[in-house]
Amino acid sequence: QVQLVESGGGLVQPGGSLNLSCAASGSIYRIGATNWSRRIPGKQLELVATITSGGNTNYEDSVKGRFTISRDTAKNTVYLRMNGLKPEDAGVYYCNVDLLGGGEYWGKGTPVTVSS
Numbered sequence: 001q002v003q004l005v006e007s008g009g010g011l012v013q014p015g016g017s018l019n020l021s022c023a024a025s026g027s028i029y030r031i032g033a034t035n036w037s038r039r040i041p042g043k044q045l046e047l048v049a050t051i052t053s054g055g056n057t058n059y060e061d062s063v064k065g066r067f068t069i070s071r072d073t074a075k076n077t078v079y080l081r082m083n084g085l086k087p088e089d090a091g092v093y094y095c096n097v098d099l100l101g102g103g104e105y106w107g108k109g110t111p112v113t114v115s116s
Helices: none
Strands: 002-007 010-012 018-026 031-039 045-052 057-059 067-072 077-082 091-099 104-106 110-114
Touching (some): 002 091, 018 031, 018 110, 031 067, 031 077, 045 067, 045 077, 057 067
Parallel strands (some): 010 110
Antiparallel strands (some): 031 045, 045 057, 067 077, 091 104, 091 110
């Protein structure tokens, strides 16, 4: 099993920044990729960014150039740096991992509010 704990969400003004963290524990050697997704009110769950075990990254078009996914392997933590936040970025952000050989685990999410 893999346990994931997200943190770093909160209230920020439009144009502001937040740095989300996803700390993993357990069978981390099985992690093939770590993703950040978000659930925006009234919309389906949306994949925002991915980082693979090899360090490759991918972003949803609307966040390219504003969000950066990174990791600290020594801390077993993946980060999502969010700059230039817009009201439409507000929602609950979830970290999940895709396991080598199949399976996935999800964190409980951290809320992001973008409002003046």
